[in-house]
Amino acid sequence: MSARDGRSRLCRALGYDFRDTALLERALTHRSAAAANNERLEFLGDALINLVAADRLFRARPECEEGDLSRLRASLVCEPALAAIAESLELGDALVLGPGELRSGGFRRHSILADAVEALLGAIFLDGGFEPARQACERLLAAPIAQLPEAADLKDAKTRLQEWLQGRGRGLPVYEVLAAEGPPHRQSFTVACRLLDSGEFSEGRGASRRGAEQEAAEKLMTRLMAQVQTHA
Amino acid sequence: MSARDGRSRLCRALGYDFRDTALLERALTHRSAAAANNERLEFLGDALINLVAADRLFRARPECEEGDLSRLRASLVCEPALAAIAESLELGDALVLGPGELRSGGFRRHSILADAVEALLGAIFLDGGFEPARQACERLLAAPIAQLPEAADLKDAKTRLQEWLQGRGRGLPVYEVLAAEGPPHRQSFTVACRLLDSGEFSEGRGASRRGAEQEAAEKLMTRLMAQVQTHA
Numbered sequence: 113m114s115a116r117d118g119r120s121r122l123c124r125a126l127g128y129d130f131r132d133t134a135l136l137e138r139a140l141t142h143r144s145a146a147a148a149n150n151e152r153l154e155f156l157g158d159a160l161i162n163l164v165a166a167d168r169l170f171r172a173r174p175e176c177e178e179g180d181l182s183r184l185r186a187s188l189v190c191e192p193a194l195a196a197i198a199e200s201l202e203l204g205d206a207l208v209l210g211p212g213e214l215r216s217g218g219f220r221r222h223s224i225l226a227d228a229v230e231a232l233l234g235a236i237f238l239d240g241g242f243e244p245a246r247q248a249c250e251r252l253l254a255a256p257i258a259q260l261p262e263a264a265d266l267k268d269a270k271t272r273l274q275e276w277l278q279g280r281g282r283g284l285p286v287y288e289v290l291a292a293e294g295p296p297h298r299q300s301f302t303v304a305c306r307l308l309d310s311g312e313f314s315e316g317r318g319a320s321r322r323g324a325e326q327e328a329a330e331k332l333m334t335r336l337m338a339q340v341q342t343h344a
Numbered sequence: 345m346s347a348r349d350g351r352s353r354l355c356r357a358l359g360y361d362f363r364d365t366a367l368l369e370r371a372l373t374h375r376s377a378a379a380a381n382n383e384r385l386e387f388l389g390d391a392l393i394n395l396v397a398a399d400r401l402f403r404a405r406p407e408c409e410e411g412d413l414s415r416l417r418a419s420l421v422c423e424p425a426l427a428a429i430a431e432s433l434e435l436g437d438a439l440v441l442g443p444g445e446l447r448s449g450g451f452r453r454h455s456i457l458a459d460a461v462e463a464l465l466g467a468i469f470l471d472g473g474f475e476p477a478r479q480a481c482e483r484l485l486a487a488p489i490a491q492l493p494e495a496a497d498l499k500d501a502k503t504r505l506q507e508w509l510q511g512r513g514r515g516l517p518v519y520e521v522l523a524a525e526g527p528p529h530r531q532s533f534t535v536a537c538r539l540l541d542s543g544e545f546s547e548g549r550g551a552s553r554r555g556a557e558q559e560a561a562e563k564l565m566t567r568l569m570a571q572v573q574t575h576a
Binding site: 178182221238295302314339 | 384
């Protein structure tokens with residue numbers, strides 16, 4: 113398939129035709145290939161996806177509190193989720209990469225794919241404004257949103273971390289308050305979450321000790337998952 | 345001034361009249377006052393401000409790379425900056441707070457004020473759609489954006505942290521790589537930033553050691569600044 117055919121197919125999948133095709137080209141260009149790359153568009157697109165996802169979840173989940181909405185959104189817009197969207201668009205074939213990234217299979221790398229999805233949506237926002245960008249974004253998010261768990265099934269991060277460690281025969285994490293600042297009725301907590309067997313740790317902050325522990329557990333969980341992916 | 349006059353003045357300052365005034369009321373209601381409070385609207389408004397600020401900065405700062413755009417936006421939408429906007433709107437007078445928060449001066453608290461600004465913009469987005477919300481948001485951000493530093497004047501976080509500590513006669517921070525994951529050409533680094541005199545630490549991640557150090561320094565700097573504010 114020619115590059116031109118690939119671009120046409122991509123635009124059909126996005127449901128959007130660019131007025132300024134240079135924006136489309138730029139959205140597909142990784143920093144390894146050119147100084148005129150997609151990093152700034154990615155910044156814009158990331159913000160767009162976050163708003164569109166927030167809006168969809170706000171309307172679709174009237175029973176959810178802010179914390180649940182945040183967790184649901186994080187699962188929608190995380191790198192693996194965006195990379196899956198990129199794969200459904202066969203975006204890897206359309207990317208413009210430098211020779212080093214080409215050789216090492218950059219067109220399959222989750223971070224590069226996810227960034228390109230964001231950049232594409234940023235480019236549509238710039239080219240056509242909010243409404244077309246919202247439509248393209250909702251189209252890409254429709255299937256992932258339909259597959260989201262019910263709020264009641266959202267396990268908190270401490271529980272997920274504990275279950276993950278137990279499933280691997282590892283010890284439970286230890287939580288430790290590093291700092292508690294502010295007046296008693298409005299404190300801010302910083303908490304460390306440590307794995308005694310490996311020495312790994314993370315830290316989280318929150319308006320409550322429990323909230324800070326959840327953030328620390330979430331961060332450690334994310335890191336552990338990334339290690340598993342890397343070593344798989 | 346009656347509550348009704350206060351609401352009218354606020355709408356004039358925002359440049360927006362609500363079709364559904366219950367949304368305005370909800371945006372002003374802190375969780376200490378009612379179950380029907382502004383927390384979900386805040387989630388929506390936070391995403392809206394982030395997109396509008398990203399868009400304005402993207403256009404206004406063509407010379408800025410993604411990292412600079414992120415830093416500039418963070419300074420625009422951080423809690424103290426949003427609280428300053430709230431103060432310019434005299435939002436404290438319009439808030440609906442529970443008795444405990446009223447007694448302890450919640451109408452002056454930065455976190456409550458900043459959250460209410462976000463909730464108001466979320467309410468406009470819900471009531472009138474993107475365009476009116478964008479206009480109201482740009483109106484509120486116009487003065488802060490005009491006061492942003494030039495990109496060249498943006499000091500990186502490690503430099504700011506070092507200068508801040510030196511200005512207080514404290515020792516330099518120590519950076520330590522906690523983890524380096526992934527294949528050599530695409531590693532992910534986790535770095536700790538420690539203050540030996542107080543034992544405080546933070547951690548950062550990034551695609552380079554330097555990037556991870558910057559993130560760790562930024563987080564520690566933010567925490568140190570929050571402590572100063574708290575104890576001031």
